[in-house]
Amino acid sequence: ELFLLEHASKNQYDYYHLLSGVDLPLKSQDYIHQFFDKNNGKEFINFDECVRNIVIEKRVKYYYFFVGGYRSQNLFYRYFTKIFNRISRTVQNILGISKIDEGYVYRKGSQWFSITHSLAKYVLDQRENIKRNYRYSFCCDEVFLQTIVYNSPFFAMVKRIDEKYNNALRYIDWEHGNPYVFKSSDFNNLIKSKALFARKFNVENIDVVKKITQHILNEL
Incomplete structure (x- = not known):
């Protein structure tokens, strides 16, 4: 865009x-x-x-990897992507990682x-x-x-x-x-x-x- x-x-x-x-x-x-x-x-x-602001913030707050896997025709890759990103978000949350701009x-x-x-x-x-x-x-x-x-x-x-x-x-x-x-x-x-x-x-x-x-x- x-x-x-x-x-x-x-x-x-x-x-x-x-x-x-x-x-x-x-x-x-x-x-x-x-x-x-x-x-x-x-x-x-x-x-x-x-849509609540906190729901939208989740899209930006964490680092998402292998995002293309969500639309993949390969079921294993799709499943792997969801599980990996779910674990990744949990780890980032524990470590206090956030990309949110508090002024926005x-x-x-x-x-x-x-x-x-x-x-x-x-x-x-x-x-x-x-x-x-x-x-x-x-x-x-x-x-x-x-x-x-x-x-x-x-x-x-x-x-x-x-x-x-x-x-x-x-x-x-x-x-x-x-x-x-x-x-x-x-x-x-x-x-x-x-x-x-x-x-x-x-x-x-x-x-x-x-x-x-x-x-x-x-x-x-």
Whole structure:
């Protein structure tokens, strides 16, 4: 994410949007540009509201090794990773090891965002601290941006939208999947959403992608 922001910001765009390879726009380019022109200066970042600070801190406090093992197809490696990190956390706790910055309130949320050039530059100015503080952490892509913004003047510019995950303008369904993969039967809910982007989609359910694409083309 830092690498992408660093290279994209060389041309100084108004907004930077982090998307995955299984995301899809739900609106036309004209609609998306008009939306950000209207909300110029606002930051679109998701913050989980119901997670206690101590739970988030555990992701950063300890050194996690072999983190890639959590998603490995090798069951033995996955099991080894969980056991090793559990023992490692216990030992670190006994030794009083902590990477927590006591002056920070830690927050988390969805990693996908739409942020201004000013915030992108603010984040990049801290990239060495980010690398040092979050290296060997656990799922820090859901923590580092939210924590930086929450402890900065930029938090006042976060756009509040009263719909789950829509603070980041992303339609993501965590209730029916990890996350849920959209199908043709979800088409109406998707296009009626206030979100500008949605995830996730795959080739096995390509019909819904075609329907959304055609819907956008029809509105041009």
